[in-house]
Ligand code: ADP
């Protein structure tokens with residue numbers, strides 16, 4: 156699925172620079188469910204954003220699904236992002252004036268699906284996350300767990316090869332967090348490849364493999 160070799164990333168801060176990723180090597184196969192674990196500031200989101208083609212490394216190689224990700228134009232990057240990747244965020248990132256169905260349907264619009272097909276697919280994925288009855292409700296009318304389900308349905312709608320989640324349970328209480336993780340496990344059982352950033356040990360333990368990051372270096376990479 157993806158191969159990362161000796162990846163480095165620094166951020167410029169005024170005149171100095173902050174070296175955040177210091178030579179990351181990571182191979183992820185199809186069908187894996189991997190946690191990227193580490194304390195705040197260890198570089199987890201930076202790594203996930205590079206994997207998600209939302210940001211670029213300074214040096215090193217990143218190959219996604221056989222494709223070297225380097226010096227892509229923003230347009231090309233957007234095409235690959237839409238085709239390969241689904242994103243889930245801690246804060247759901249739903250559009251607050253659109254209902255659940257419209258939120259899930261939106262990425263399908265960018266993929267060029269016609270209206271009827273968008274509606275059908277969006278409804279299919281809402282049903283998959285158990286929210287058929289909530290399709291016409293706005294995010295503010297849903298609970299945190301329900302909103303994260305909408306966000307998962309949206310991430311799934313384009314049928315991505317790889318799902319990337321940055322602290323997907325960070326804004327949810329423990330019971331709901333486990334429900335969301337069980338749902339992600341179910342998706343993995345169905346064959347989806349998942350990469351989940353978390354700083355919580357119990358969440359990481361619900362994945363099949365844990366990659367531990369500290370100060371921009373992988374300290375440990377173990378199968379659960
Ligand atoms: P994590 O997700 O593990 O908490 P991040 O990858 O978000 O860590 O951040 C790693 C380090 O890089 C932190 O010290 C953070 O402050 C810094 N950082 C993150 N993004 C930027 C940015 N856009 N500009 C400058 N520094 C950043």
Ligand code: MG
Pocket residue numbers: 199200201
């Ligand atoms: Mg982060």
